Amino acid sequence: MSLNDTLKNLRENGIDEAKRAERLQELNDLRVNLLGKKGPITKALRGMKDVPAEERPEIGTLANNVKNDIQAAIEEKMSELNDKLVAKKLEDEKIDVTLPATKQVQGTRHILNQTIEDIEQFFIGLGYEVAPGYEVEEDHYNFERLNIPKNHPARDMQDTFYLSDELLMRTQTSAQEGRDMEEHDFSNGPLKMISPGVVYRRDDDDATHSHQFHQIEGLVVDKNISMADLKGTLDALCRHVFGENREIRFRPSYFPFTEPSVEVDVSCFNCGGEGCRICKYTGWIEVLGAGLTHPNVLKMSGIDPQVYSGMAFGLGPERFAMLKYGVNDIRDFYLNDVRFLEQFKGVN
Amino acid sequence: MKISVNWLKEYIPVTHTVEEMADKVSLTGIESGPVNLGEELTNLVVGHITSITPHPDSDHLKVCQVDVGEDTDIQIVCGAPNVAEGQYVIVALHGAHLPDGIKIKRGKLRGQESNGMICGLDEVGVPAKYMPKEFENGIYVFDEPQTPGAEVYDLLGLKDKMVDMDITPNRADTLGMRGAAWEIGATYDEKPTFKQPELDNSKISDSQDVTAEVTEKELVPDYLLRELKGIKVGKSPLWMQRRLWNQNIRPVNSVVDAANYVMIEYGQPIQAYDLDKLQTKAITVKLAHNGDKLDLADETKVLDKNDLVIAAGDQILGLAGVMNGSVAAVDENTTNVLLEAGVFDGASVRKAAQRHDLRGDDSNRFEKGVDNGIVDEALVRATQLVDQFTEAKEISNVITGNFTKAEPTVIKGDFSHINHLMGLNLSNDEITKILKRLGFEVAAAGDALTVTIPTRRWDMSIEADVVEEVNRIYGYENLPNTLPAGMETRGGYSKKREFSNKLRNILLGAGLDEVINFSLLSKQDVEDFNTIQTEYTKLLHPMTEDHEYLRNSLIPGLVRNVAYNQARKNNDIGIFEQARIFDRPTDQDRPNEVEYISGAVSGNVVADSWNTEAQQADFYYVKGLVEEMLAFTNSDAEFTFVATDEYDNLHPGQTAKVLANGQVIGFIGKLHPNYQKAHAVAETFVFELNIDLLFGLNKKNVKAQSAPKYPSISRDLAILVEKDVENGQLVADIFANGGKYLRDVNIFDVYQGKNLKPNHKSLGYHLEFLNPNDTLTDEEVEKAFTLVKDSLVQKFNVEIR
Numbered sequence A: 001m002s003l004n005d006t007l008k009n010l011r012e013n014g015i016d017e018a019k020r021a022e023r024l025q026e027l028n029d030l031r032v033n034l035l036g037k038k039g040p041i042t043k044a045l046r047g048m049k050d051v052p053a054e055e056r057p058e059i060g061t062l063a064n065n066v067k068n069d070i071q072a073a074i075e076e077k078m079s080e081l082n083d084k085l086v087a088k089k090l091e092d093e094k095i096d097v098t099l100p101a102t103k104q105v106q107g108t109r110h111i112l113n114q115t116i117e118d119i120e121q122f123f124i125g126l127g128y129e130v131a132p133g134y135e136v137e138e139d140h141y142n143f144e145r146l147n148i149p150k151n152h153p154a155r156d157m158q159d160t161f162y163l164s165d166e167l168l169m170r171t172q173t174s175a176q177e178g179r180d181m182e183e184h185d186f187s188n189g190p191l192k193m194i195s196p197g198v199v200y201r202r203d204d205d206d207a208t209h210s211h212q213f214h215q216i217e218g219l220v221v222d223k224n225i226s227m228a229d230l231k232g233t234l235d236a237l238c239r240h241v242f243g244e245n246r247e248i249r250f251r252p253s254y255f256p257f258t259e260p261s262v263e264v265d266v267s268c269f270n271c272g273g274e275g276c277r278i279c280k281y282t283g284w285i286e287v288l289g290a291g292l293t294h295p296n297v298l299k300m301s302g303i304d305p306q307v308y309s310g311m312a313f314g315l316g317p318e319r320f321a322m323l324k325y326g327v328n329d330i331r332d333f334y335l336n337d338v339r340f341l342e343q344f345k346g347v348n
Numbered sequence B: 001m002k003i004s005v006n007w008l009k010e011y012i013p014v015t016h017t018v019e020e021m022a023d024k025v026s027l028t029g030i031e032s033g034p035v036n037l038g039e040e041l042t043n044l045v046v047g048h049i050t051s052i053t054p055h056p057d058s059d060h061l062k063v064c065q066v067d068v069g070e071d072t073d074i075q076i077v078c079g080a081p082n083v084a085e086g087q088y089v090i091v092a093l094h095g096a097h098l099p100d101g102i103k104i105k106r107g108k109l110r111g112q113e114s115n116g117m118i119c120g121l122d123e124v125g126v127p128a129k130y131m132p133k134e135f136e137n138g139i140y141v142f143d144e145p146q147t148p149g150a151e152v153y154d155l156l157g158l159k160d161k162m163v164d165m166d167i168t169p170n171r172a173d174t175l176g177m178r179g180a181a182w183e184i185g186a187t188y189d190e191k192p193t194f195k196q197p198e199l200d201n202s203k204i205s206d207s208q209d210v211t212a213e214v215t216e217k218e219l220v221p222d223y224l225l226r227e228l229k230g231i232k233v234g235k236s237p238l239w240m241q242r243r244l245w246n247q248n249i250r251p252v253n254s255v256v257d258a259a260n261y262v263m264i265e266y267g268q269p270i271q272a273y274d275l276d277k278l279q280t281k282a283i284t285v286k287l288a289h290n291g292d293k294l295d296l297a298d299e300t301k302v303l304d305k306n307d308l309v310i311a312a313g314d315q316i317l318g319l320a321g322v323m324n325g326s327v328a329a330v331d332e333n334t335t336n337v338l339l340e341a342g343v344f345d346g347a348s349v350r351k352a353a354q355r356h357d358l359r360g361d362d363s364n365r366f367e368k369g370v371d372n373g374i375v376d377e378a379l380v381r382a383t384q385l386v387d388q389f390t391e392a393k394e395i396s397n398v399i400t401g402n403f404t405k406a407e408p409t410v411i412k413g414d415f416s417h418i419n420h421l422m423g424l425n426l427s428n429d430e431i432t433k434i435l436k437r438l439g440f441e442v443a444a445a446g447d448a449l450t451v452t453i454p455t456r457r458w459d460m461s462i463e464a465d466v467v468e469e470v471n472r473i474y475g476y477e478n479l480p481n482t483l484p485a486g487m488e489t490r491g492g493y494s495k496k497r498e499f500s501n502k503l504r505n506i507l508l509g510a511g512l513d514e515v516i517n518f519s520l521l522s523k524q525d526v527e528d529f530n531t532i533q534t535e536y537t538k539l540l541h542p543m544t545e546d547h548e549y550l551r552n553s554l555i556p557g558l559v560r561n562v563a564y565n566q567a568r569k570n571n572d573i574g575i576f577e578q579a580r581i582f583d584r585p586t587d588q589d590r591p592n593e594v595e596y597i598s599g600a601v602s603g604n605v606v607a608d609s610w611n612t613e614a615q616q617a618d619f620y621y622v623k624g625l626v627e628e629m630l631a632f633t634n635s636d637a638e639f640t641f642v643a644t645d646e647y648d649n650l651h652p653g654q655t656a657k658v659l660a661n662g663q664v665i666g667f668i669g670k671l672h673p674n675y676q677k678a679h680a681v682a683e684t685f686v687f688e689l690n691i692d693l694l695f696g697l698n699k700k701n702v703k704a705q706s707a708p709k710y711p712s713i714s715r716d717l718a719i720l721v722e723k724d725v726e727n728g729q730l731v732a733d734i735f736a737n738g739g740k741y742l743r744d745v746n747i748f749d750v751y752q753g754k755n756l757k758p759n760h761k762s763l764g765y766h767l768e769f770l771n772p773n774d775t776l777t778d779e780e781v782e783k784a785f786t787l788v789k790d791s792l793v794q795k796f797n798v799e800i801r
């Protein structure tokens, strides 16, 4: 058999063997056996010396092609076997994705704090500072500085826990107003603050009353503060909290430390104003009290009401949360049943 | 106060429904709601009883023939004791609807046909406590003949329509019909008209029996009296009675009713005394003596020297502005009467009414204020009505105990400033027009504005009040929405709040839920966890024993939460609270308010599941939470944990104080088994950290360093040591002797028990050495490791294994 034929035979047999291989090891062996230094191709090429010189390049090329073809056949088969192996492995590793997860539990912020922080973030965006006050406050700041002297009938509206003649558990976060106005340096620009925190009233605890609850007081004092500013600010707040399509309305009211004073209603987010159980069929829900800072309050803090004006508002996070999430009993906020707490995961 | 539309029509035209009016008044002035009395009532007519015969089969029933305006009388069986022939009564015909869903049907009563029902006032909607006493146990009988068959609703005010105004304390000017007419009138741009009361001058006499003296003039700016003599007390006319009972006032007699009526009409309380029952004719308004007694119809009040009283000599007639005693009450036999119109100090009245638990229509008005400008007119009106009803022979002039001339309030302001505060740009004319609608006088001079306020609006005193009036009548709905347009400000949280938020986030990330508890605790609670050793702070007048003291720890609240949850089978609990506790130094009245963050963990921290094994909460889990918070304080302080058995309600062997540079900043511990049992909680681990102290620590000055380029070398160390030697002591010693390249020491094994020397434990440590600037040699490491071992042997008598 000519060298030519021998090489062609080797090629045919080699490719054939590669195709028949069933395991990677066989292919590795085949490569070593056929293409290695001791393999038949190398051996056959030793007969090159008997080939006429002019035919040698042709045989050389043929030999290379034979090697490459066998190599290619082995690699092709290898990749085929590899694919099969991977496919089997994947099949073996298949899991039931509907089995429950390994728990990665994050705690839930208390819904009142979520409500408060949502409102805080809104006002921080408008340039307000968050300034909590004291929970134990002087009669002076809680009442007198808010234009509520001793014997004022408004003191009946909020029964107070006193610690002594002069000290009390604050009944309203407005108690912070006097302190903030005193401390503020108006040469640095307007005073814009909100004061969130806990307040206390001598109330029996029931579904709608709690002797402890939260309030957020807001106060802006500057040269040009108007009722329209108050309305625009609270309108934006109510849209932020209750939804973009809400409207607000003002109704005249009375607080000793604001003049004019208003109650603020938001259009019912449940029925959109048509009237339903939540809005008591009025289409409106009372959500907060507000007004322009009473000139006496400004004066007591050394601010000239002819030059400056202020707006103030106070809102109740419990009420906001009760309305927004349909909580029917204020006591739920303070019982801290984790099933109650955890339903508010990520609402704000 | 409920404003009857029929009454209101005497002053202003009314064309709207009460629903519309209530809405409009709510938006421009005073929160109001519509009241429609007796909407359900039907088929109620006047009946005339033409004859009565006894019921053949009953002792108490009577068979009445009643003219109800039809061709023939109808027969009605009636059981009322006061039914009699000739009476004009209320008849509910067959098919009539009464309150509470009651329907009247023709039928038989013990065999006798009955074609309806003769009704009492309470059966047609007048509350029993407001109807005349004489009809309490029977049917209502008209005083005057009425037209049989005519509807009774208007006669008795049964279907009155009213606007119920829920006033704020500053708007007591509307606690009278006339004030309410001004307010509603301003809303609809209708100016009310009132009739001036007049007396029959021919009866006025210059003589008078009584004298009036006011000793506390500053508490009683006005005190006016009038005598009426030779009167005949009877019943007041029906039109007045129906107005009174619809105001929740029981008609009594013509004098008392007239006085009450004037209070509703003018907002000015009026009192009446039987002149002949007075001990002396010298009336004084003065402070009581301790122990003076005021006799009321059903009880006796003991007075003290703070009580302002009306007295005739030693006889106490009444508590001024609050309530009159029964001693000089006007009754049907009264022939000479004394009428009183006074103004009494609000605070004094408020306190007296509270002290004696006697708040009522009078005190409600004096507390909030009355119109000083109409005291004399109201007295004239009361006198006129009494005279009209009782045909007095003689009327005295005004007897004055004190009189203060009421002056209108003058408020000065600027049109521009008023617009400014509203955020509007109304013309001067428009503002003037609005103020005139309210019945104010306005004088304008350029931008300057002078508003003269009648005495009936004593709530108005400054320009801001004018702003409110203009704005509300103009309509808040017409205000634009703007934002404050001043200089930009930088908003945000305080640094401390940001710091505490960071700590909260760590606990949330670890899966703890946030709770909020009450700050007011029981005495037991504050005694249980007084780890900060503070003086307690107590409320003067607590509501309950559960909420009597200001909390000095957040732990009692958290334990209550764990108990509440575990009682509801929420057994695995991890919760925390970030709030204030109250720390009061001995020499201070006011407690310091200190921010704390505290938590409680009970049950499993990793649940038992198909692919995980349950892991129970323990001391070290909680310590891990605390350490991570401490790491996030970014503080350069040295934090240490020191075992303590000082806290009564924590486990003496599983509690540590947490220290920063030697100062206690909190603790970690397991609840004492006795405390757990008493509070019905499973094994619970708690911690408490003082945020204020943590926040005050020096911050680390972090300078970035590249990750080490050279490899580390490690050594493992196994030792046997006495059980009571703490890991912390050993690690500190290892670091002390490990040289400057000792970078980390980790304990990987703790073993106590079998196969060990008694009272010993075996510990395994992994030491890691690293030179950040060069390759460490084994020789260097071996040298340091030997020093470590030698020291441990020497100091702690350990056995190297």
Ligand SMILES: [Zn+2]
Pocket: A268, A269, A270, A271, A272, A273, A274, A275, A276, A277, A278, A279, A280, A281, A283, A284
């Ligand atoms: Zn609704």
